[in-house]
Structure formats: C-alpha cells, structure tokens
Amino acid sequence: MDFLADVVAFFGDRANWRGGNGLTQLVVEHLAVSAAAMVIAMTLALPLGLVLGHTGRGGLVAVNVSNIGRALPSFAVLVIALQLSSIGVTPTLVALVLLAVPPMVTNSFVGVRGVDPDMVEAARAMGMTGRQVFTGVELPSALPLVMAGVRTAAVQVVATATLAALVGFGGLGALILVGLRTGDNVEVFVGALTVTVLAMATEIGLGALQRRLSPGHRLGRDSPQETSKSSLRVSTSSR
Numbered sequence: 001m002d003f004l005a006d007v008v009a010f011f012g013d014r015a016n017w018r019g020g021n022g023l024t025q026l027v028v029e030h031l032a033v034s035a036a037a038m039v040i041a042m043t044l045a046l047p048l049g050l051v052l053g054h055t056g057r058g059g060l061v062a063v064n065v066s067n068i069g070r071a072l073p074s075f076a077v078l079v080i081a082l083q084l085s086s087i088g089v090t091p092t093l094v095a096l097v098l099l100a101v102p103p104m105v106t107n108s109f110v111g112v113r114g115v116d117p118d119m120v121e122a123a124r125a126m127g128m129t130g131r132q133v134f135t136g137v138e139l140p141s142a143l144p145l146v147m148a149g150v151r152t153a154a155v156q157v158v159a160t161a162t163l164a165a166l167v168g169f170g171g172l173g174a175l176i177l178v179g180l181r182t183g184d185n186v187e188v189f190v191g192a193l194t195v196t197v198l199a200m201a202t203e204i205g206l207g208a209l210q211r212r213l214s215p216g217h218r219l220g221r222d223s224p225q226e227t228s229k230s231s232l233r234v235s236t237s238s239r
Contacts, residue, residue: 006186007193023175027194030171033089034161037096038154044097045104045153046146053112053142054134063109066102074099074160078167087168092161099160100153107149111142147210154206159199162191172198 010016017023045066052059074095081091115138123133165173172191179187 003185003189007189010186010190021174023190023194026170026172026175026191027198029169030158030161030164030173030195030198033092033096033164033169033171034154034158036089037093037100037157037161038150040093041097041100041104041153041157042150045101046108046150049105049108049149050112050134050139050142050146053109054130054138056113059109059113063106066105069098069102072098074163075166078163082167089164089169091167092164092169095163096157096161100157103152103156104146104149107152108142108146111145111149112138114145115141144210144214147206147213151203151206151210155199155203158202159195162195 011023015022019025048062052062077098078091078095081094085091085094112134119137119141120133123137128136161171162173162176164171165177172195175191175194176188179185179189179191
C-alpha cells in the first residue's frame with residue numbers, strides 16, 4: 001500500500017511533470033519518436049505490400065524477408081545502428097522502423113491477395129483498368145487487414161520506444177533507466193505504467209479507426225467484399 005501511495009504521490013506532484021526531464025516532456029519525446037518511426041515505416045511498407053499484392057509478383061519473397069525482420073531483436077538492431085551512426089534519435093528510428101515494417105508489409109500483401117478473385121475478374125470484365133480495380137475493388141476489401149497491420153506495428157513501436165533511452169534520446173525509457181540506476185522502484189513503475197497506457201490507447205484508438213474505415217462500417221453491416229460486389233452490380237447496371 002505504501003508503494004501505491006508513493007506512485008499516486010508521484011503523479012500528483014506537479015514538479016514531476018515540469019522541466020526537461022518532467023513526465024510531460026518524456027511523453028512528448030516518446031510519442032514523437034514513435035510517430036516518426038511509423039510515418040517512415042508506412043511510407044516504405046504500405047506501397048510495397050499493396051503493389052506486390054496487386055501484381056502478385058515477388059510477394060512471397062517480401063513476406064519472407066519481413067518475417068525475418070520480425071525475428072531480429074530490436075535491441076540488437078539498436079546496437080548495430082548505434083555503431084553506424086551516433087547516439088540520439090537515428091539508431092532509435094532505425095530499430096523502430098525495422099520493427100514496424102514487417103507486419104504492415106505482410107498484412108497489406110495478404111489483404112490484397114485475399115480479395116475474392118471473382119470480384120477482380122468481374123471488374124476487369126467491365127473494362128476497369130488495373131488502377132481502377134486496385135482502388136475500387138482490392139483496396140476497399142483489403143483495408144481492414146491493412147489497418148490491422150498498422151495497428152499491430154504502432155503498438156509494438158510505442159512499447160519498444162523505451163529503448164531510445166539506451167542511446168541517449170530520452171522518452172519514457174529515460175525515467176525507467178534512471179529509476180533502475182538509482183534503485184527508485186516508483187520511477188520504474190511510473191515509466192512502465194505510462195508506456196502501458198500509451199500502448200493501450202494506441203491499440204484502442206487505431207482499432208476504432210480501423211472499424212470506421214471499413215466499408216462495411218460506413219455503408220451498413222455488409223462486409224467489405226459484399227460492399228465491393230454491390231458497387232460492381234451498380235456499375236454493371238449503369239452500363
């Protein structure tokens with residue numbers, strides 16, 4: 001009970017929220033490096049996975065490579081990146097980007113390849129170009145699975161960004177690291193608890209966004225594929 005009281009007192013002390021080493025600044029740094037890593041990873045992974053899923057070429061190689069990337073320990077990547085650069089944000093971004101890319105490549109590829117082939121053939125029979133098939137049929141059907149990959153990657157990145165403190169960047173990992181060095185279990189617990197809350201908030205927020213972006217959510221209870229089929233029927237009747 002005394003320990004929990006100390007934790008509550010830590011959060012209630014305004015001094016712990018202020019300054020360069022305050023909790024507010026650490027949270028901002030943690031979210032900033034996580035967001036930067038996700039933007040870079042999405043820029044690299046989503047076009048690759050979607051294009052390979054659409055063309056069906058080289059997809060297995062990309063998925064296998066991304067699966068190998070999942071097996072790489074983030075700490076090992078961080079150490080290697082540190083040797084190739086300097087302390088600070090660069091090695092952290094490298095490690096987090098490599099962590100975020102695999103689930104997004106895999107999910108976007110599998111999502112597009114998993115679209116009902118009959119829908120794709122019907123779209124092509126209607127005279128749709130490859131781009132129209134992709135944007136009008138494949139992408140809407142694959143979007144929920146693509147967003148699931150983004151959500152998985154984001155939660156992993158937020159949780160793993162604590163490693164940034166090991167290379168001198170900061171974030172909530174700095175609070176945990178200082179607590180470990182000084183034997184302050186309250187600081188360790190507060191840092192770990194805050195990271196957990198951020199990861200849970202990321203999961204819940206992106207999960208809600210995933211449901212809102214689903215064509216089935218926007219147009220009723222139909223599944224994405226049913227929605228795409230309805231669009232094709234409307235287009236066919238209009239012709």
